[in-house]
Amino acid sequence: MGKGHFSGLCDRFTYSTPELTQQVRRFIWARLLLYLGAMSSYFIGVMGTLTFAMGAGVGDNAIAVGLLNLCIVFGQIRGGGLLDRMGPHFYLRIAVAGLVASGLLYQVVGTSVVGVYIGAAVFGFAWGMAETIPRSYPAYLTDDLDELKRINALVTLTGNIAIVVGPLVGGAISLVAPTQAVFLFMVACSALALIPGWGIEALRQPGELDGGADDMGEAAFSSTEGAPAGDSAPRGNISAGFSVIFGSSVLTLLFWATLLSFMGYGAFDPLESLFYRDVLNVGAEWMGWLSALSGVGGLIGAALAGVMPPRLINVRALLVVLCITGLGSLLYVATPFVLIACVGQFILGIAFSAFGPIKDTLVQVHTPLDRIGRVNAAMGAGYNMAGAIPLLCAPSLAHMFGVQGTLIAAGMLVAVVPLAILVVRRRELAQLVKSERVAEEELAEG
Numbered sequence: 001m002g003k004g005h006f007s008g009l010c011d012r013f014t015y016s017t018p019e020l021t022q023q024v025r026r027f028i029w030a031r032l033l034l035y036l037g038a039m040s041s042y043f044i045g046v047m048g049t050l051t052f053a054m055g056a057g058v059g060d061n062a063i064a065v066g067l068l069n070l071c072i073v074f075g076q077i078r079g080g081g082l083l084d085r086m087g088p089h090f091y092l093r094i095a096v097a098g099l100v101a102s103g104l105l106y107q108v109v110g111t112s113v114v115g116v117y118i119g120a121a122v123f124g125f126a127w128g129m130a131e132t133i134p135r136s137y138p139a140y141l142t143d144d145l146d147e148l149k150r151i152n153a154l155v156t157l158t159g160n161i162a163i164v165v166g167p168l169v170g171g172a173i174s175l176v177a178p179t180q181a182v183f184l185f186m187v188a189c190s191a192l193a194l195i196p197g198w199g200i201e202a203l204r205q206p207g208e209l210d211g212g213a214d215d216m217g218e219a220a221f222s223s224t225e226g227a228p229a230g231d232s233a234p235r236g237n238i239s240a241g242f243s244v245i246f247g248s249s250v251l252t253l254l255f256w257a258t259l260l261s262f263m264g265y266g267a268f269d270p271l272e273s274l275f276y277r278d279v280l281n282v283g284a285e286w287m288g289w290l291s292a293l294s295g296v297g298g299l300i301g302a303a304l305a306g307v308m309p310p311r312l313i314n315v316r317a318l319l320v321v322l323c324i325t326g327l328g329s330l331l332y333v334a335t336p337f338v339l340i341a342c343v344g345q346f347i348l349g350i351a352f353s354a355f356g357p358i359k360d361t362l363v364q365v366h367t368p369l370d371r372i373g374r375v376n377a378a379m380g381a382g383y384n385m386a387g388a389i390p391l392l393c394a395p396s397l398a399h400m401f402g403v404q405g406t407l408i409a410a411g412m413l414v415a416v417v418p419l420a421i422l423v424v425r426r427r428e429l430a431q432l433v434k435s436e437r438v439a440e441e442e443l444a445e446g
Contacts, residue, residue, distance in 0.1 A: 024141060027200055034096070039166030040170035041103070044170035045110075046064055046120045063117060071120075072384060076384075079095065083133075083136055092133060096193055102123040140369070142203065238378055240371055244371050251363065253315055255379060257318075260386070261413070262383050263386045265414060271394055301351060301352065304354055316430075320422070323418040326416070328350075331343060331347060333407040
């Protein structure tokens, strides 16, 4: 993907001022390089080293994945607090330094199973810190709902590109070098991210009036009872994040709806390969092909989210999109036919990539700027923990209901949870949407 092509892609998402446009371009380029390096290393650098270089089994792989995911949560928690204290200008350098150090350390320790565990843990922590960047930085650039939505759509778009390109690059490197060497590509990508990232500056500061609306239709970024931002919540990393989340009806709905739905998706990780083998009766290559098809759908979904009217960026729309992801999951696993599974994966890719920008935009709009890092850390910790719970239950459920039956139940959970919220809390949702529109009109007039 050439620089001219990507710059042209950014130009399609125009912004209100040249200064904002320049900062968005810097941010998106830095995000792409950071995520490209991470995605090239996760599958091949960790799992590939264990499986192919060391002949490890399922148990060793499970330990490595568990350690990595747990340390991602710790990295998000630590990174959220650091970001809120340091601001985006310096935090990016800290995150880059962490990724570079983890990649270099892996060259030393990644020669034994225990060493891979250590390397995966350090890499997970650094990756968790870096993942605070795409979910929090847009709020430092603008408080305009439409601009936030378009920036978050570009974040999701570049993420999908990295998911496709990263493993391909990692695979190519593993053909000519040891699997540990893919982490050197991550080191290079992370260091290159400093070129656009060095000039990233906050265009907004905590305490400024921000867009969005809280539960009563007032400015969402202001603290409760009109107190200055930062005065009413605990100063701790994770406690401050959860305090803000459960102090807002919108953020609470986002948290629980997404958490319960992610519990459904967690069942797919250990059972999906078995579904391909035992239900679809196809080879491992089909996992790659359908994943690529989902990635193509993801590019479309992110682009659609970027052009959605601002009036549709609300909790009700998010729940509808989340329900569609569940329906796509059901279609994906409900039959033994590969063609039907392809259609389901494509729909799932579109819906899930549209869901991400809407969710991130709503979190940014309804969070005080001085706590944006900690709120995203708390959200991420909840989602990751929710996705890990089914890893413990999936084997037993699959033994009782079969692989396909368990996956169907998981897809139903993803579809039913948001649908139930839409029905049971329809009046509250309608009031929230109305309050958001009123607040947007008042801010526009001001």
